Amino acid sequence: MNKVTAAITGVQGYLPEDILSNADLAKIVDTSDEWITTRTGIKERRILKNGASSDMAYKAVEGLLKKTNTDPLDIDLVVLATVTPDYPFPSTANVMCDKAGLRNAWGFDLNAACSGFIYALSTGAQFIETGRYKKVIVVGVDKMTSIVDYQDRTTCVIFGDGAGAVLLEPNTEGLGVQDFILRSDGSGREFLVQLAGGSANPPSIQTVEQRLHYVKQEGKQVFKFAVTNMAEVSAEIMEKNNLSSEDVDWLVPHQANLRIIDATADRMGLPREKVMINIEKYGNTTAGTLPLCLWDYEKQLKKGDNLVLSAFGGGFTWGAVYLKWAYNS
Ligand code: UT7
Numbered sequence: 001m002n003k004v005t006a007a008i009t010g011v012q013g014y015l016p017e018d019i020l021s022n023a024d025l026a027k028i029v030d031t032s033d034e035w036i037t038t039r040t041g042i043k044e045r046r047i048l049k050n051g052a053s054s055d056m057a058y059k060a061v062e063g064l065l066k067k068t069n070t071d072p073l074d075i076d077l078v079v080l081a082t083v084t085p086d087y088p089f090p091s092t093a094n095v096m097c098d099k100a101g102l103r104n105a106w107g108f109d110l111n112a113a114c115s116g117f118i119y120a121l122s123t124g125a126q127f128i129e130t131g132r133y134k135k136v137i138v139v140g141v142d143k144m145t146s147i148v149d150y151q152d153r154t155t156c157v158i159f160g161d162g163a164g165a166v167l168l169e170p171n172t173e174g175l176g177v178q179d180f181i182l183r184s185d186g187s188g189r190e191f192l193v194q195l196a197g198g199s200a201n202p203p204s205i206q207t208v209e210q211r212l213h214y215v216k217q218e219g220k221q222v223f224k225f226a227v228t229n230m231a232e233v234s235a236e237i238m239e240k241n242n243l244s245s246e247d248v249d250w251l252v253p254h255q256a257n258l259r260i261i262d263a264t265a266d267r268m269g270l271p272r273e274k275v276m277i278n279i280e281k282y283g284n285t286t287a288g289t290l291p292l293c294l295w296d297y298e299k300q301l302k303k304g305d306n307l308v309l310s311a312f313g314g315g316f317t318w319g320a321v322y323l324k325w326a327y328n329s
Helices: 022-026 033-040 053-067 092-100 113-129 186-190 205-209 219-240 258-268 286-300
Strands: 005-014 018-021 044-047 077-081 106-110 136-143 161-171 176-184 192-194 215-217 250-253 306-313 317-324
Touching: 005 053, 005 113, 005 286, 018 022, 022 033, 033 258, 044 161, 053 092, 053 136, 053 161, 077 092, 077 113, 092 106, 092 136, 106 113, 113 136, 113 161, 113 176, 113 286, 113 306, 113 317, 136 286, 161 286, 176 219, 186 192, 219 250, 219 258, 219 306, 219 317, 250 258, 250 286, 258 306, 286 306
Parallel strands: 077 106, 077 136, 250 306
Antiparallel strands: 005 161, 005 176, 018 044, 136 161, 176 317, 192 215, 306 317
């Protein structure tokens, strides 16, 4: 019998309707469309005015089930990546399963910041490869506007809200997830962190007054680590799997900064036409960026295409996944 691999058999995104443009932000903080565009590549981002992460995740999952003709009761497991859960507990996966009617599924949240989706995809794939489960949903979702400080121009221009979900099913044609390299280095926590709200600094009047419930980032430091590590790990997964630049059909990079994306593509020897980019429309949606890229580019993907997914984020966390696309749209 052929080896069982975990293939993505459907992808669906969800983006809130409301748009926050660079011009809108220039009315709130001291910034400009020119600065944001040249430094990051972002033109606008979506913001969820009402609701929580589970609401965006639920809408993506509902669309995914419909489009893949899947009975909600057939889903075995949900792995949901987020840094903006509805609550500290219960998990957003639990809440989402309830909203979407996934009565036979169990699920859990996974926090790896901007690398959340590749961590979750690699984790979910294991349950398929072992033969344990037949249908696993992997979600990347973040409501970054719930933790962004709109008095801090260095972070508020970067982030947006959104969700994406994929269905994983067994494949015996050798398609789907082929390999992954995942890394973390907790010493990076000082450069990108939400300091309060957890057990280190439980919520208090002081933590609120000191604005510690918001994302704090030392952009330059994070940029330095991101640009090096995302490029390195992407090149490493190519070498490990004997992939040349010609063999790679698509780079699916985390959408944090167009300059980081370009550096990664350069290191891999890939032209822009092979790189999925939607940062100009959505900004950085943290765990949402990679499934949203797959969703936006789904129609251009062909069965057998070689994809390298690559990310870097808070933690620090980073890594790459090599997969073969499993269907034509
Ligand atoms: O997704 C998870 C991982 N995160 C990342 O990968 C993000 C990595 N970092 C970055 O993408 C970039 O560092 C940023 C986009 C966050 C910042 O770009 P930068 O080119 O590194 O700018 P900088 O922080 O070095 O700041 C340059 C200047 C500073 O002014 P001075 O000190 O030179 O006078 C900032 O105060 O730009 C200023 N600045 C702004 N000006 C206008 C910072 N933010 C803004 C702003 N508008 N929004």
